[in-house]
Amino acid sequence: MLDQTKQLPMGVGVGYKSKHFSNISEGDHPVKWLEIHAENYMGEKGAAGGRPMAQLRALSDRFPISVHGVGLSIGGEGRLDPDHLARLKHLIDEISPASFSEHLAWSTHDTAYFNDLLPLPYTAKTLARVCDHIDEVQDRLGRQMLLENPSSYLAFAESTYGEVEFLRAVVKRTGCGLLLDVNNVFVSANNLRIDAHDYIDAFPHEAVGEIHLGGHDEDQDEDGAPLLIDSHGREVADPVWHLYTYALATGGPKPTLIEWDTDVPEWDVLASEAARAALRLEQVLV
Amino acid sequence: MKQQEFIQAALAPDAPIPAGLITPSGAPAQRRFDVYRNNIIVGLKEAIAASYPAVKSLVGDAFFEAMTGDYVRAHAPKTPILPLYGDDFAEFIEGFAPASRLPYLADVARLEFALRQSYHAADTRPVPAAEFSDPLLFTRQVVLAPTVIWLASTYPVTQLRRFTLDGDRPSGGAEDVLITRPGYDPVATAFPHGTIAVLDALRNGMALANAAELAPTELDLSQFLGTLLKGGAIIDILEGDHDV
Numbered sequence: 001m002l003d004q005t006k007q008l009p010m011g012v013g014v015g016y017k018s019k020h021f022s023n024i025s026e027g028d029h030p031v032k033w034l035e036i037h038a039e040n041y042m043g044e045k046g047a048a049g050g051r052p053m054a055q056l057r058a059l060s061d062r063f064p065i066s067v068h069g070v071g072l073s074i075g076g077e078g079r080l081d082p083d084h085l086a087r088l089k090h091l092i093d094e095i096s097p098a099s100f101s102e103h104l105a106w107s108t109h110d111t112a113y114f115n116d117l118l119p120l121p122y123t124a125k126t127l128a129r130v131c132d133h134i135d136e137v138q139d140r141l142g143r144q145m146l147l148e149n150p151s152s153y154l155a156f157a158e159s160t161y162g163e164v165e166f167l168r169a170v171v172k173r174t175g176c177g178l179l180l181d182v183n184n185v186f187v188s189a190n191n192l193r194i195d196a197h198d199y200i201d202a203f204p205h206e207a208v209g210e211i212h213l214g215g216h217d218e219d220q221d222e223d224g225a226p227l228l229i230d231s232h233g234r235e236v237a238d239p240v241w242h243l244y245t246y247a248l249a250t251g252g253p254k255p256t257l258i259e260w261d262t263d264v265p266e267w268d269v270l271a272s273e274a275a276r277a278a279l280r281l282e283q284v285l286v
Numbered sequence: 287m288k289q290q291e292f293i294q295a296a297l298a299p300d301a302p303i304p305a306g307l308i309t310p311s312g313a314p315a316q317r318r319f320d321v322y323r324n325n326i327i328v329g330l331k332e333a334i335a336a337s338y339p340a341v342k343s344l345v346g347d348a349f350f351e352a353m354t355g356d357y358v359r360a361h362a363p364k365t366p367i368l369p370l371y372g373d374d375f376a377e378f379i380e381g382f383a384p385a386s387r388l389p390y391l392a393d394v395a396r397l398e399f400a401l402r403q404s405y406h407a408a409d410t411r412p413v414p415a416a417e418f419s420d421p422l423l424f425t426r427q428v429v430l431a432p433t434v435i436w437l438a439s440t441y442p443v444t445q446l447r448r449f450t451l452d453g454d455r456p457s458g459g460a461e462d463v464l465i466t467r468p469g470y471d472p473v474a475t476a477f478p479h480g481t482i483a484v485l486d487a488l489r490n491g492m493a494l495a496n497a498a499e500l501a502p503t504e505l506d507l508s509q510f511l512g513t514l515l516k517g518g519a520i521i522d523i524l525e526g527d528h529d530v
Contacts, residue, residue: 070366227317227321
């Protein structure tokens with residue numbers, strides 16, 4: 001069952017990768033909680049099993065777990081997949097996580113899944129749709145979810161809301177919380193030529209239940225200017241650390257996650273990123 | 287803009303980008319749209335590569351890249367559960383002309399997909415091996431674990447897969463392969479051609495004693511039964527006799 005009394009501890013977590021199972025279980029490290037991708041622990045008809053599930057059960061006895069979904073397609077035009085929602089409910093009932101979060105994005109169309117977080121315009125119509133989907137998720141799971149701000153590479157001519165304005169409206173209508181991905185803010189601000197600090201200033205920090213930090217890659221846009229790609233494949237960049245510090249100073253301390261999903265490093269590298277975040281978090285806690 | 291329009295353009299590398307996607311200066315976001323194109327294809331190819339390491343090793347990196355590129359563009363996942371993605375990759379390989387010189391490749395893909403399904407399959411509690419000392423049980427219908435999967439190949443598929451791991455040259459011919467999962471790591475065991483008739487019969491509700499009569503003469507029945515029991519393959523024995 002879902003334990004509403006559980007919540008993420010005011011400390012640093014990491015995205016869990018099975019290669020780090022022993023390090024996490026045995027070692028002395030700064031990591032206080034773990035985040036998993038929901039879809040890695042699902043089977044077609046409900047429960048997956050085997051080693052991944054056994055490891056997750058063992059870890060969930062010792063660490064608060066954040067379940068992070070990538071496949072619900074909250075921003076999709078179609079209705080939410082009832083089978084996928086049922087699988088999610090099953091997983092959440094089984095491991096009783098401290099938090100559940102998803103993305104302001106879409107990843108499925110008709111019956112196809114594209115394994116990427118695709119963008120949506122911010123209009124009255126998409127706002128209504130996203131809110132309907134979040135209402136459905138929160139009703140089905142019987143709990144609040146957190147919605148994560150995306151990394152943007154382009155803009156929609158038809159958008160009538162700014163992203164923060166859109167997120168504020170979603171929070172107001174659905175009562176959901178937010179997951180503030182500071183790297184995504186940095187990436188989007190660079191790519192859309194907006195001011196990252198303005199974005200943080202305007203953000204409804206009272207709704208934020210979790211912060212994400214991750215690495216990005218640098219490419220070039222049409223004009224040869226930097227185009228940043230949210231890759232989760234390296235250390236958090238220095239300006240993102242500065243923006244994190246700014247977000248903590250602005251919004252107060254929040255449970256913070258280090259995401260590293262591709263070219264996953266040895267445990268020591270990830271743990272030292274977690275230690276860097278913990279140091280900054282402690283500075284706003286005292 | 288409709289999401290259908292977005293995804294169609296994203297999956298077609300040379301298609302014009304949908305109208306209304308813009309850069310900060312309001313120009314068409316061509317280069318930026320390519321980020322999504324790239325992310326989708328690279329992400330799906332990585333998912334296939336994670337499921338099919340032996341196929342990749344047999345054909346080499348460049349061939350595998352080209353083959354999976356064609357595959358993922360035409361076969362998006364039908365589910366967000368990526369370990370289940372690629373269920374029709376073997377059929378795709380059969381129709382992929384450049385791979386026709388490797389007629390065994392599709393069956394190696396079938397074996398790898400089956401191993402992956404067994405790895406992730408739901409946990410069940412096996413019937414303790416000691417219970418099988420009662421000969422009556424051989425007249426009963428049994429239920430097989432979801433970790434138990436089998437396939438037949440006209441090629442020595444388990445050896446072809448092992449070749450990619452340790453370099454031992456494959457020998458022999460057709461194999462019927464039984465996959466079981468003792469603990470957490472699936473094991474593929476090769477049996478003589480015709481053995482899967484026994485497994486098909488068990489799944490269709492035939493009692494062990496009757497199903498065993500379908501076995502090819504070369505099958506060592508005690509080894510076969512031992513593989514099933516050691517792999518925790520039998521998870522229930524139903525009440526009542528089941529003469530077929």
